[in-house]
Amino acid sequence: xxxxxxxxxxxxxxxxxxxxxxxxxxxxxxxxxxxxxxxxxxxxxxxxxxxxxxxxxxxxxxxxxxxxxxxxxxxxxxxxxxxxxxxxxxxxxxxxxxxxxxxxxxxxxxxxxxxxxxxxxxxxxxxxxxxxxxxxxxxxxxxxxxxxxxxxxxxxxxxxxxxxxxxxxxxxxxxxxxxxxxxxxxxxxxxxxxxxxxxxxxxxxxxxxxxxxxxxxxxxxxxxxxxxxxxxxxxxxxxxxxxxxxxxxxxxxxxxxxxxxxxxxxxxxxxxxxxxxxxxxxxxxxxxxxxxxxxxxxxxxxxxxxxxxxxxxxxxxxxxxxxxxxxxxxxxxxxxxxxxxxxxxxxxxxxxxxxxxxxxxxxxxxxxxxxxxxxxxxxxxxxxxxxxxxxxxxxxxxxxxxx
Numbered sequence: 001x002x003x004x005x006x007x008x009x010x011x012x013x014x015x016x017x018x019x020x021x022x023x024x025x026x027x028x029x030x031x032x033x034x035x036x037x038x039x040x041x042x043x044x045x046x047x048x049x050x051x052x053x054x055x056x057x058x059x060x061x062x063x064x065x066x067x068x069x070x071x072x073x074x075x076x077x078x079x080x081x082x083x084x085x086x087x088x089x090x091x092x093x094x095x096x097x098x099x100x101x102x103x104x105x106x107x108x109x110x111x112x113x114x115x116x117x118x119x120x121x122x123x124x125x126x127x128x129x130x131x132x133x134x135x136x137x138x139x140x141x142x143x144x145x146x147x148x149x150x151x152x153x154x155x156x157x158x159x160x161x162x163x164x165x166x167x168x169x170x171x172x173x174x175x176x177x178x179x180x181x182x183x184x185x186x187x188x189x190x191x192x193x194x195x196x197x198x199x200x201x202x203x204x205x206x207x208x209x210x211x212x213x214x215x216x217x218x219x220x221x222x223x224x225x226x227x228x229x230x231x232x233x234x235x236x237x238x239x240x241x242x243x244x245x246x247x248x249x250x251x252x253x254x255x256x257x258x259x260x261x262x263x264x265x266x267x268x269x270x271x272x273x274x275x276x277x278x279x280x281x282x283x284x285x286x287x288x289x290x291x292x293x294x295x296x297x298x299x300x301x302x303x304x305x306x307x308x309x310x311x312x313x314x315x316x317x318x319x320x321x322x323x324x325x326x327x328x329x330x331x332x333x334x335x336x337x338x339x340x341x342x343x344x345x346x347x348x349x350x351x352x353x354x355x356x357x358x359x360x361x362x363x364x365x366x367x368x369x370x371x372x373x374x375x376x377x378x379x380x381x382x383x384x385x386x387x388x389x390x391x392x393x394x395x396x397x398x399x400x401x402x403x
Contacts, residue, residue, distance in 0.1 A: 001081060002287055003099060009080035016077055050119050050329040053146065060151025065123035069101060078102035091389055097124040100134050109133055112389060114163060116310035118142050119333035125150040132156075137385050139313055139378060142337065158394060160385050161378025161403060162313035165295045172383060174401055180299050181318040181374060182210035185367055187217055187302050188320070193364025198371060205375075205401065218249060219361075222282075222297060224256040224306035225263055231307060231324055232266050237350035238305070239274055245354065246278055254280035254297055256306075259290050303357075303366060305347065308334035315343035315373030320366040322347050322357070343373030378403045 001008055004017030051059070069077075078099050085092060085103070091110035092103045097120075100113040104126050114137045115124065126132035129151030136147055139162040147157055170176030185202060189195055195202070203211050221242075223235045235255055245251040253276075257264045264283045271279050282297050284290025298304075304314055305322040312334040315321050321344030326332045338344035345365070348356035360366050380402050387394040397403050 001084060003078065003081060003096065008084065010076075013076045013079050016072070016075070048121055048328045048330065050121050050146075050333060053119070053142075053149075056145070056149060058151070059122060059149045060125075060129055062127045063122040065121060066125075066127055069098060069123055070105070070127060073098070073102045073105060082106050093385075093389065100124075101126055104132050104134050111135065112137055112385070114160075114385065115139060115143055116162065116313070117330040117334055118312075118337040119146050119330055121330070122150055125152055129153075135388070137381075137388065139381065140337065158384070158388055159378070160388065160394070161381035162310075162316060163381040163385055164314070164316060164379055165291075165298075166382055167295045168299050168317055169379070169382065172402075174379070176299070177317060177379070178206045179210050181370075182206045182212070183214045184302050184318055184370060185211075186213050187219055188361065188367040188370055189364060190358075191362040191364055193362075194367035194371070202371070218252050220252050220254070220300050220302045222254045222256060222301040222304050224304070224309075224311055225258070225267070226307060226309070226327075232263075232270070234324055234347070234350045235267075236270055236274070238353045239270065239276060239279060241351055241353040241355075242357075243274065243276065246276055249278075252278070252280065254282060254301075256294065256297070257281050257283040259284050259287055261285075307331055308338060308344070310334075312338055312344070313377060315341075315369075316377035316379035318370045318374035320344060320369035320373065341372055341376040343369050343377060345369065375400055 003009075004014060004021070006014050009017070081099050082102060085108065091112060092099065092108060093112045093114065094100050095114045095116055097113065100111055103111045111134045113124070113134050116139070118140055119142065125147065126134060130153065132152075134156065136152060136157045137160045138144060138147070138157060139160070141159060144157050144159060148154070168177060168180070170178075182202070185194060199211070223238065225231045225235055239246070239253055242251055242253060246253055255267050255270075257267050264281065267279070267281045271277055282290070282293045284293055298314060298317065298319070301319055303322060304311060304319045305324065307324040308321070308326050308331045312321060315338065321338055323335050323338060323344050323346045326335050335344075335346070345360065380397065384394045
């Protein structure tokens, strides 16, 4: 169920979600406005703000955001979901906090909240954390520490890792990922800096058969514009800078346009303005179609250029992240995490992407970042989440690949 769809909510709740979506997207786009943009965006940033992790302290008291959400739920937010669960009592598994809080307030017992950022706002946790029934499935140890500051007991937090798509993983031996990773490392190591140092290690984890050089050495760069279309200018500047390499076929650039027709139109216009019909686009008229197309694209992606949103965790597939400027507090923390595990680099000036990006490649930096993300980011989340929902527990792994 996608919350806020007209097909599964009554008109009043649908309007409530639409007002919130339009407000969020408007405030997201204002950050780049001259003079007044920063002040207007500050409203959104204040609502999403996550306080500094240190000093470690008790932050379990409910915040303004917690009380505000409680009021929204009382006025009908998530009512359609609660009615569906009442008709067919299944576990509630959500990647957004509002339905988890609503289910908890309604007295449901099997509630699983999958967190898709390193850090979260206090709004993700119930008003009374100790009495809440929400079980949190989190991507990293840092997320555990934050939830404990908010008062969530240890027994209701599981470090599962991020739920990456099965199609990009393969079976439980990660057969598809190991195959794709070997090809990606070869394409990223244009200066032959990575393989002389890490050949034995790579062959150990990936298998020697997966470490052969590919016939096609075209570099695949995927750029994520974001739902509100706020990064279009960055994409345009980068595409213009990479124009000659794209025309020669050395680089294939794909832009993720999501499910918004207006964002897809921006990409189409960009193709025309730059006279680069070779630029690919991933768009879907439904979330299901978009997710399928996205997963197909991500398997062949060598570099992912994105603001540090939940896409940060795709570094677990061994994809180096070029980080566009973060929007909001949680993305700032995601960026810090990517730098900490050495899986990503903040973007340089996109107008000169043809220079700095290829200096990183030739120096072996992006191959190193791919390998660090592959080894350090937990990639077994989908399997672990299934285990917990089915059995109430999960097997703890020490293997680098099976964490």
